[in-house]
Structures are given as structure tokens and as C-alpha cells.
Amino acid sequence: MDITVRMPQLGESVTEGTVSAWLKKPGDRVERYEPLLEVITDKVNAEVPSPESGVVKELLVAEGQTVPVGTPICVLEGEGAGAGAPAPPTAEAAQAGPAEAGTARAARPEAGPGAGAAGTEASARGRYSPAVRRLAREHGVDLALVRGTGAGGRVTREDVERFVREAAEAPAGRPVAAEAPAAQAPAATPAPAPALAAGQPAGPVAPPEPGPDDEVVPLTPIRRSIAQNMVLSTSTIPRAWSMVEADVTGLERLIRARGEEFRAREGVALTYLPFAVLAAVAGLRAVPRLNASWAGDRIIVHRRIHIGIAVATEAGLIVPVIRDADRLSIAGLARAIAELAEKARAGRLTLAEVQGGTFTVDNTGALGTELSVPIVVPGQTGIVTTERAKRKPVAVGDAIAIRTMMPLCLSMDHRVVDGADAGRFLGVMRARLESFDEATGLY
Amino acid sequence: MPEKTFIEAIHDAMDEEMARDPSVVLLGEDVGLRGGVFRASTGLIEKYGERRVIDTPLAESSIAGVAIGMALNGLRPIAEMQFADFSFPAFNQIQSEAARFHYRSNGGWSVPLVVRMPYGGGPGVHGALYHSQSVEAFYAHIPGLKVVLPGTPYDAKGMLKAAIRDDDPVIFLEHKRAYRSVRGEVPDGDYTVPLGPAEVRREGRHVTIFAYGYMLHESLRAAEELAKSGVECTVVDVRSLKPLDVKTIAEAARLTGRVLVVHEDNRSFGAGAEIAAIVAEEALMYLDAPVRRLTGPDVPGIGFNHVFEVEFTPDAAKIARAARELAEF
Structure with missing residues (x-):
């Protein structure tokens, strides 16, 4: 009895998968739940287990090919095969007896x-x-x-x-x-x-043709997924944008004073990012509407806070998710961030680790930028960036002082929230960031 | 240049080296009065006397052990195993002593020993289970030995002379079918062929065939046949397995991207596996087809029956078929 294996849905909103490697070939036996192939979806690799025990009869999709979820990808010969069914070909068959392996293969061209x-x-x-x-x-x-x-x-x-x-x-x-x-x-x-050679465009927008000095870079699944998400975001989400500046002089001192001790004790560096996440979580608690999804005819407000953090990798931008970020201390956040970033760079993230984010924090300041207009991740309502912290003169009371200032930039889905919500969120986030000093507990 | 058989070339090499260097001695079963069971040493005992051409008891372990002792004490012995199949009792002496003396003494001692072994079988040899075996893989696995398998009379003479002059132990394998069926030009007088380099015997752009010993000739015949239908083969004579000519192997593999390794020895863990691994390591980005091996099957020996001999042994027709498949892949 043949069993058709289909491209599985490896997560919500995943519509297609790329077969990255077959772990079995035709003729191989496979046990139920034994890994059968590897699939690359948007941002992760996943092993797909065999749904049944049997012998691989035919692979319908080649490695490197991308097909929609539900497409038949493989045929298994199941256990229920009748007594008269031919024995599955085995590796030994090719070698059995003194006949050379070549003899068996030689039959093919003459067939x-x-x-x-x-x-x-x-x-x-x-x-x-x-x-x-x-x-x-x-x-x-x-x-x-x-x-x-x-x-x-x-x-x-x-x-x-x-x-x-x-x-x-x-x-x-x-x-x-x-x-x-x-x-x-x-x-x-x-x-x-x-027609094409004559220089007439094939459609309204003909994609550019590479010239002799150009390099053609094929799209990786990650690049394609980033592109799709960006287009989806900018074409469907009416984005509004706000910015405030936070005085992080105290935070800067805290990191300088205790960073080394922290690294020695925890094994990870103490950066601005865990503080930014903690502050953003405080903002979301004050403005729950920013921790929500637009769902067409209604708004779904999420009670749990899962923060996506943007990680630049060689393959492209990846946004792994810190689940229940509101339950973690500074030290817990620092560890979670380091772990996810390392996994992202090594390409070892699981689907669960990149899905389910409810809000995104991006420490673009680490790249040296002073102002960003981030794009809202589809399915979320807001994204906040923390920019480069810079010492500059500011008015404190009636005096001018040199303080370390960090811009915070928020993009939001204006269908879900209004400017007042953005202002409140940024105010709380700023206040939280300004509250840190050397005495702040990290645990 | 005179044409000679393979066995005549072996004889000439030993004769000339014994005449040139009084430290060269020959020992083995029936190598003296009988002139060797394959007549490789005909006339040598008459010429050099029984102190230099020594008939030994029927005990291979002792032949090897005595020869190693001679080599450590200033002689350059040629030890003949009557059949390669019989070298297994001597295996311990060869692998535990000859192969590691130089290493073990930190370079202080060396073992300038040649062990000649007639090997192989196939149609017409009727060697059956105990007179047909190919033993190259066993010895090629041992660090400290050189293992060579000349295919032509020219190489047989030149490489045997080089082996006798070499300060390391050399396993010198002579295919029994080549002895009298393979003829070729052999210069009179002194020359040597270095132990190590492979030789490209034929160039073609479609498939590269690696072979050695008698299989070289079956491969060349196959290439000749394939050329008639437009399939051009490169044929490389891998006449030294240890040292192995990685550079020539990689270059020849890159040339066509389709590789067939042929040997009579059993398939698993054989020279074919080693050559295939080198091709994978050195020429992967040039491969256009899986690397194939055409070898004797994994059965313990060639049956006496002619049908078994034919079935076991790779030949020109099987090689041509395998190469054609690669060309069409």
C-alpha cells in the first residue's frame, strides 16, 4: 500500500517549504518517526519525520526545490504490502553474487x-x-x-x-x-x-537583466522570506512613527561599573539590549494595545509578552523570540539574548524560537545608527529601536550638562493604536531606561 | 629495442642487479636449482652460486625473518614468496619487523628488502582459492612499506631494480597472467623506474580509468574498443599504491569528471576505495558522475571452475560496459 508524504505545515503562516536534503533514498527502509528529510522554511531548518514505517519508493521533489504546503513530496511503500509484492530493493542486491555492480546497472540503457x-x-x-x-x-x-x-x-x-x-x-x-x-x-x-532580445519589456515592470560586469546572487530562503515580509508590511500596514530621547547616563555608568564582573560571572556581555527589552516590556504593560495583532475585523490583544529581537547574521536578518520576556530579570534577558543570537548565527534556531513574537526590539545603535524608521513585523503592532547612545550637552534644570542620550524610535500599526498610545509607551520606556544606575539589581 | 615477456624482464633485473652489487642475494622456495616455479630465477644459481641464491625450507615466516636479518646486516635480499597467498605466515615478520624497524630505531636502521610475490588469478590461471589471491590492500595499509604492481615488462625491470636499490622494504607484486602473456619493449642494460609516480597510458576526454597490474591491459583493451564508438578514455597506470601518486590521480580525475577504478582484488576496503576517496577529496568540484569501482566481488577466493574465473574477474568487456555507463550518465 502506497503512502503519500506531503510537505508539512511547519508553523502558522508557513505556506511553503524547500527540501534541503533527503535523508533517505529510494529503496531505503524508514521507521515511523525516523527523520525522512530536512526542510528549510522561512528562517529555520527542520527535520521531518516519516509518518509511517515503510520503504521509500519515490522522491517526488528534488533537493533545493520549493513547494507549497500539502504538495506530495515522497511515496512510501507501506507495511501493508501483500505477500506477493516484490521484495524492496536493498543495498545488498546491487552486490549480490560475483556479478559486478556494473552488470545490474548495465541493464538500464538496454531497457x-x-x-x-x-x-x-x-x-x-x-x-x-x-x-x-x-x-x-x-x-x-x-x-x-x-x-x-x-x-x-x-x-x-x-x-x-x-x-x-x-x-x-x-x-x-x-x-x-x-x-x-x-x-x-x-x-x-x-x-x-x-522579443526580449529586442529590448521590449515583457511586462509592465521588467526585472533588470544582469550586464557583463554584474554578479547574479540567487535568493536564499531567508532572503526571499525577508523580502516577502517587508513587502507585506509596507503594503498593508499604515505605519506611524515617533521618537524620544532617553537620558541613559546612569545606565551607561552601570554597564561600565559592573559589566566586567557580570561577564565573569555569567559568561555573557552586559549590553544595552536587555535593559531596552526590560524597558519596552514596562511600556507594553502600560499600553497593552501595542502588544496586539490586527485581525481584519477585530484586534487581538496578547496577554503574554514575547519579544522578538533582531539579529544580523551572514545569511540575513533573523528575529528570534524571547518568550515571556516579562518574567525575566536583566541577567535572564542577557542570557536568553546571547543564546538566541548564537543559535541564529549558527543556523540552529528551531521554528518555535522564531515564531510567536508579539512585539520587536531592535538595538540598531549597535550598528552605530542615530535614527531609524523600522518596519513593523506583519502580525505585530509595534517595533522599537534603541539608537546609538551619545554624550551631548542638554539642559538639566537651568544648567547645561553633558549627558549620555539615546534616541528611541517606535513604528506602529496605526490601525491598532494612535499617537497617544505611542507617546505613552515611549514615555514609560524612557522613564524606565532613565531609572537605571549603579545600584540597580541585575537579578 | 628487444621485446621481452614480463617474466624475462623480472629475470633480467635480478641478474643485472646481482652482477652489479655483490650484496644482492635471492632466497625462497625452489628459487635455486629449480629456477623458481615460474622460472624467474633460471640460471642464477649457476651464475652466482648457492651462497647468493638460496633454496629455503617451505616456511615463509622464516624466509621473511631471515631476509630481514640479512637486510639489517648489510645485504640487499630479494625474498620470493612462491605465491602471494603464502605470504600470510610471513605477514607478522613483514608488518611487525620490516615495516617498522626504521621508525622504531628513529632512523638508525633500515631494511633494504624486496619481497617478490606472484599474485592474482583469472581465466586460465586455475589458481583457485589458494593460488589466485590479490594481497595488495593488506600490505598497502601498513605504514613503512612500499607496495608496487608494475603492469608492463619495461616497468617490471625498471621498478624491480629501483626496489632492490631502495633502502626501505618493498612489496613487489607480479601478476601471474602478465608473466608470459604480456610482452613489451625492454632496453638491455641499466635503467630504473622510480617507485611512486603513476603513468598516464592513454588520454581521452570522457572517462578516466584507474588500473594497475594485469588490469591495466584489460582497461587499455576496453578503451580501444570504446574509442570505436566515440567514447574516449584516459587510462592511468597506478603502478605504485604506496607511495600513491595523488597529484596525477587528481589531475586525471579532473580531466573528465567521470572516474572508474578497476582492480581484481576484492571490492571492500581495497585500492579502489582509497583512490575514490582521493578523487572525492581532490577533485570534487570537477565530478560529473559518481565515482565507480569495478572489482572482484567480496567472496573468499576465485573458484577453480572456468565459469567462476570469468565471473569473478574484471575484463575488457565489463570495463567497457562500466565506462560506457559513466559516459552516458
């Missing part, structure tokens, strides 16, 4: 066209050998455009070389764009793409 072709073609598509990928990178070739002549329609090294040669000879001097995959049109011959 005639069509025999087993579908299986091999599906598995060959989208999978490229190291040599092919290296050549494609060197020549900037989109491999999806290359017709494969290898076994099962596989793109071989020679195919890429021929493609590059023919592209160079094509009249417009640009890659031959219209070459169909072998499966659809085996006899297709490369032809120049006339």
Missing part, C-alpha cells in the same frame, strides 16, 4: 525508452553534479534553461559547455532563454529569444 523514465527524470531534475554547478557559476548560467542529455534527462558537464558555447554564438549575445526542458520537447533546438 528501452520509457522504462522507468519517469522516476529517473523526476529525480534528475534540479539535481546537479559538482562539476555542472561549478561551470554554471563560472559562466552565470541558469541551469533550468539547459537541456539535459544525460541519463534521465540529467544536465551533464558537456551540456553546460554546449549551452555556454551556443549562448556566446547567439545573435543577441545573451543566454538562450527559450530552450525547453528535454522532457517536454526532446527535439527542441536552441533558438534566440526575439
Whole structure:
């Protein structure tokens, strides 16, 4: 009995997944709950367990391919197979007896066209050998455009070389764009793409074509997800923005006086961020409306406070979530932040650790900026940044003093809250930040 | 240049080295009066006397042990194992003493010993379980030994001379099928072929075949056959397994991106696995197909029956089929 495995929904609002690696291949036995494949979703890698025990019959989606949730990705031969069913192929079968492994494989080319072709073609598509990928990178070739002549329609090294040669000879001097995959049109011959080559835009907004001096960077799942979220945010959320300045002279002194001791004791640095989170939590307690989601015809106010913190990684911006941030001390927050940041940079975050945020704090000051206009994460109502703390002259009473000032910038969804809420939130957050001094307890 | 058989080349190398250097001695079962069971030492006892060409008791452990003692005391012995299969009683002497003396004495002592072993089987050899084995993997695994398997008469003479002059122990493997079926040009007089470098015997752009010993000739025949249908093969003679010519192997693999390793020895943990690993380490970004091995199967020995011999042994037809599959991958 065949069992179809589908791309699972690996979290709310996750609509598609990319197969990053198959952990089993056709013919392999897999136990129920044993890891079957790895999937990359928006920001994390997840292992997907097999729903049933059985033998992998066919992989329907190649590694690197992105498909919507629910798409069949694999067929398992289940336990219920009848007594007469053929034994699943095993690794030993290829080696059994004195016959060389080559003998068994040699049968394939003679098996005639069509025999087993579908299986091999599906598995060959989208999978490229190291040599092919290296050549494609060197020549900037989109491999999806290359017709494969290898076994099962596989793109071989020679195919890429021929493609590059023919592209160079094509009249417009640009890659031959219209070459169909072998499966659809085996006899297709490369032809120049006339309309596009003539410089007419294909649609209202034609994406730019790379020139000879340009580098083409393929989209990673993270980059794509950031892009989608940013577009969603700016196109659906009417954003309002406010800024205040907090006097963090006391906080600066606190960090300077006790940072070293803290690091020696806790193993993590004492930065502005845990204080900023603590202060933001105080603001959210005063203005619960900022800890909410717009839900079309109603507003959902969240009782629990889960703070997303922005972490810059080599792969892109990731926002892991400190759950129930309102229950943590400064030391607890510092530890949670360090742990999440390290996991984010190592790519080891789980889905649970990047989901469920109700508000976001971004210490953009760490990057040296003095003013930011942050973008609200879709599903949340507010995001606050803490900017670079700078010593400057300010009026204290009737005198001028040198104080350390830190701007706080808040963006908010104006459907959910108004300017008065923003002002109140920033006021509380500022007051909290200004309350720290050397005597503040960290635990 | 005169054409000679492989066994004549072996004979000439020993003859010339014994004439050149009085410290070179030969010992083994039937190497003296009988001239060796394969006649490799014909006439040597008459020429150099029984103090330098020594018929030993039927005890390989003692042949190796005595030879190691000779080597430590100023001689350059050539120890002949009548069949490579019989070297296992001597294995302890070779691996525990010969291979590690130099290391163990911090370079103070060396063992300039050559152990010659006729190995291998296949159709026509009728060696069955105890006269057909390939033993290269056992010895190539041991640090401190050199392990070479010449394929041509030219190399047989040149590499044996180099092995005799080498200050380290060398396992010198001679394929029995090559002895009289392989002929080639062999210069008269002195020359050596260094132990280590592999040799590219044929160049082609589609598939790279690595082979050694007798399998070199089956591989060259396969390449010849494939060329008729447009599949061009590079054939590399990996005539030294220890040291192994990593550079030439990597370059030849990069050339085609499709690699086939052929050996008669059993498949698992053999030279093919080592070469495949080197290709993966050094040429990954050039690979366009999985690295393949075409080898003897993992069964304990070649059966006496001709059908078993054919079934066990890689040959030109099997090599051509495997290479063609790689080309079409």
C-alpha cells in the first residue's frame, strides 16, 4: 500500500517549504518517526519525520526545490504490502553474487525508452553534479534553461559547455532563454529569444537583466522570506512613527561599573539590549494595545509578552523570540539574548524560537545608527529601536550638562493604536531606561 | 629495442642487479636449482652460486625473518614468496619487523628488502582459492612499506631494480597472467623506474580509468574498443599504491569528471576505495558522475571452475560496459 508524504505545515503562516536534503533514498527502509528529510522554511531548518514505517519508493521533489504546503513530496511503500509484492530493493542486491555492480546497472540503457523514465527524470531534475554547478557559476548560467542529455534527462558537464558555447554564438549575445526542458520537447533546438532580445519589456515592470560586469546572487530562503515580509508590511500596514530621547547616563555608568564582573560571572556581555527589552516590556504593560495583532475585523490583544529581537547574521536578518520576556530579570534577558543570537548565527534556531513574537526590539545603535524608521513585523503592532547612545550637552534644570542620550524610535500599526498610545509607551520606556544606575539589581 | 615477456624482464633485473652489487642475494622456495616455479630465477644459481641464491625450507615466516636479518646486516635480499597467498605466515615478520624497524630505531636502521610475490588469478590461471589471491590492500595499509604492481615488462625491470636499490622494504607484486602473456619493449642494460609516480597510458576526454597490474591491459583493451564508438578514455597506470601518486590521480580525475577504478582484488576496503576517496577529496568540484569501482566481488577466493574465473574477474568487456555507463550518465 502506497503512502503519500506531503510537505508539512511547519508553523502558522508557513505556506511553503524547500527540501534541503533527503535523508533517505529510494529503496531505503524508514521507521515511523525516523527523520525522512530536512526542510528549510522561512528562517529555520527542520527535520521531518516519516509518518509511517515503510520503504521509500519515490522522491517526488528534488533537493533545493520549493513547494507549497500539502504538495506530495515522497511515496512510501507501506507495511501493508501483500505477500506477493516484490521484495524492496536493498543495498545488498546491487552486490549480490560475483556479478559486478556494473552488470545490474548495465541493464538500464538496454531497457528501452520509457522504462522507468519517469522516476529517473523526476529525480534528475534540479539535481546537479559538482562539476555542472561549478561551470554554471563560472559562466552565470541558469541551469533550468539547459537541456539535459544525460541519463534521465540529467544536465551533464558537456551540456553546460554546449549551452555556454551556443549562448556566446547567439545573435543577441545573451543566454538562450527559450530552450525547453528535454522532457517536454526532446527535439527542441536552441533558438534566440526575439522579443526580449529586442529590448521590449515583457511586462509592465521588467526585472533588470544582469550586464557583463554584474554578479547574479540567487535568493536564499531567508532572503526571499525577508523580502516577502517587508513587502507585506509596507503594503498593508499604515505605519506611524515617533521618537524620544532617553537620558541613559546612569545606565551607561552601570554597564561600565559592573559589566566586567557580570561577564565573569555569567559568561555573557552586559549590553544595552536587555535593559531596552526590560524597558519596552514596562511600556507594553502600560499600553497593552501595542502588544496586539490586527485581525481584519477585530484586534487581538496578547496577554503574554514575547519579544522578538533582531539579529544580523551572514545569511540575513533573523528575529528570534524571547518568550515571556516579562518574567525575566536583566541577567535572564542577557542570557536568553546571547543564546538566541548564537543559535541564529549558527543556523540552529528551531521554528518555535522564531515564531510567536508579539512585539520587536531592535538595538540598531549597535550598528552605530542615530535614527531609524523600522518596519513593523506583519502580525505585530509595534517595533522599537534603541539608537546609538551619545554624550551631548542638554539642559538639566537651568544648567547645561553633558549627558549620555539615546534616541528611541517606535513604528506602529496605526490601525491598532494612535499617537497617544505611542507617546505613552515611549514615555514609560524612557522613564524606565532613565531609572537605571549603579545600584540597580541585575537579578 | 628487444621485446621481452614480463617474466624475462623480472629475470633480467635480478641478474643485472646481482652482477652489479655483490650484496644482492635471492632466497625462497625452489628459487635455486629449480629456477623458481615460474622460472624467474633460471640460471642464477649457476651464475652466482648457492651462497647468493638460496633454496629455503617451505616456511615463509622464516624466509621473511631471515631476509630481514640479512637486510639489517648489510645485504640487499630479494625474498620470493612462491605465491602471494603464502605470504600470510610471513605477514607478522613483514608488518611487525620490516615495516617498522626504521621508525622504531628513529632512523638508525633500515631494511633494504624486496619481497617478490606472484599474485592474482583469472581465466586460465586455475589458481583457485589458494593460488589466485590479490594481497595488495593488506600490505598497502601498513605504514613503512612500499607496495608496487608494475603492469608492463619495461616497468617490471625498471621498478624491480629501483626496489632492490631502495633502502626501505618493498612489496613487489607480479601478476601471474602478465608473466608470459604480456610482452613489451625492454632496453638491455641499466635503467630504473622510480617507485611512486603513476603513468598516464592513454588520454581521452570522457572517462578516466584507474588500473594497475594485469588490469591495466584489460582497461587499455576496453578503451580501444570504446574509442570505436566515440567514447574516449584516459587510462592511468597506478603502478605504485604506496607511495600513491595523488597529484596525477587528481589531475586525471579532473580531466573528465567521470572516474572508474578497476582492480581484481576484492571490492571492500581495497585500492579502489582509497583512490575514490582521493578523487572525492581532490577533485570534487570537477565530478560529473559518481565515482565507480569495478572489482572482484567480496567472496573468499576465485573458484577453480572456468565459469567462476570469468565471473569473478574484471575484463575488457565489463570495463567497457562500466565506462560506457559513466559516459552516458
